[in-house]
Amino acid sequence: MSKHAGVLREMGLAPIWKIRKIRKIQKMRADAPQASQEGTSDRASAIAAMNWDELRSSVAECRACELCQARKQTVFGVGDLSPDWLFVGEGPGAEEDERGEPFVGQAGKLLDAMLAAIDLKRGKQVYIANAVKCRPPGNRTPAPAETAACWPYLQRQIALLRPRLIVALGKPAAQTLLGREVKVGEARGQIFQHNGIPLIVTYHPAYLLRTLQDKAKAWEDLCFARSTLAAGLQSR
Ligand code: URA
Numbered sequence: 001m002s003k004h005a006g007v008l009r010e011m012g013l014a015p016i017w018k019i020r021k022i023r024k025i026q027k028m029r030a031d032a033p034q035a036s037q038e039g040t041s042d043r044a045s046a047i048a049a050m051n052w053d054e055l056r057s058s059v060a061e062c063r064a065c066e067l068c069q070a071r072k073q074t075v076f077g078v079g080d081l082s083p084d085w086l087f088v089g090e091g092p093g094a095e096e097d098e099r100g101e102p103f104v105g106q107a108g109k110l111l112d113a114m115l116a117a118i119d120l121k122r123g124k125q126v127y128i129a130n131a132v133k134c135r136p137p138g139n140r141t142p143a144p145a146e147t148a149a150c151w152p153y154l155q156r157q158i159a160l161l162r163p164r165l166i167v168a169l170g171k172p173a174a175q176t177l178l179g180r181e182v183k184v185g186e187a188r189g190q191i192f193q194h195n196g197i198p199l200i201v202t203y204h205p206a207y208l209l210r211t212l213q214d215k216a217k218a219w220e221d222l223c224f225a226r227s228t229l230a231a232g233l234q235s236r
């Protein structure tokens with residue numbers, strides 16, 4: 001079995017994965033302004049001026065929302081500091097909280113397999129971050145106030161990393177990045193933007209672990225993301 005076929009099998013996609021023709025690309029701008037960009041607070045302005053090391057330290061010490069209370073440590077992000085791809089998840093789970101690195105548990109294994117399926121690897125052309133840097137207790141979905149409090153950090157990470165493409169993994173990531181309500185099923189297959197960077201929405205790997213039949217759609221989304229990135233590179 002080739003490496004590629006092995007990876008597809010690992011993702012549970014071997015029999016069905018046939019790259020479908022990418023459907024018509026509907027260019028869409030996120031029309032609503034980013035909620036948390038309005039009335040930028042002093043804290044947000046300070047964060048927006050930080051360099052990478054300052055940002056890391058600020059996150060490590062942050063107590064701006066309730067999630068600081070139960071965390072073992074903050075989970076800043078990991079990867080290539082000049083990446084083509086930025087993957088954004090929801091927030092750390094138990095293992096991430098323990099180890100300080102995003103996507104190192106079960107969902108992370110699937111994310112690594114998804115990356116490998118499109119010839120990517122953690123740390124190589126790829127940066128991985130989360131909408132919130134501290135683990136929500138019991139792995140609950142982060143509250144809107146928490147994603148809003150953490151948003152300036154992700155915003156600054158994006159500004160410093162300047163990825164060529166952003167992939168939002170699941171609803172909380174998509175809503176944080178786009179600043180509005182998002183239904184993943186409806187947002188898939190569209191190109192959104194964050195500060196001129198194309199942004200694509202797909203399912204969260206933890207959801208895919210529970211909903212195996214949607215893995216094929218995630219594969220479609222990754223192929224769509226890859227072709228969007230390639231098209232962007234061509235037009236430069
Ligand atoms: N789920 C996420 O959204 N992020 C992680 O880092 C791990 C699991």
Ligand code: SF4
Nearest residue numbers: 062065068134149150
């Ligand atoms: Fe700060 Fe973000 Fe952690 Fe909240 S989740 S305490 S805003 S680092």
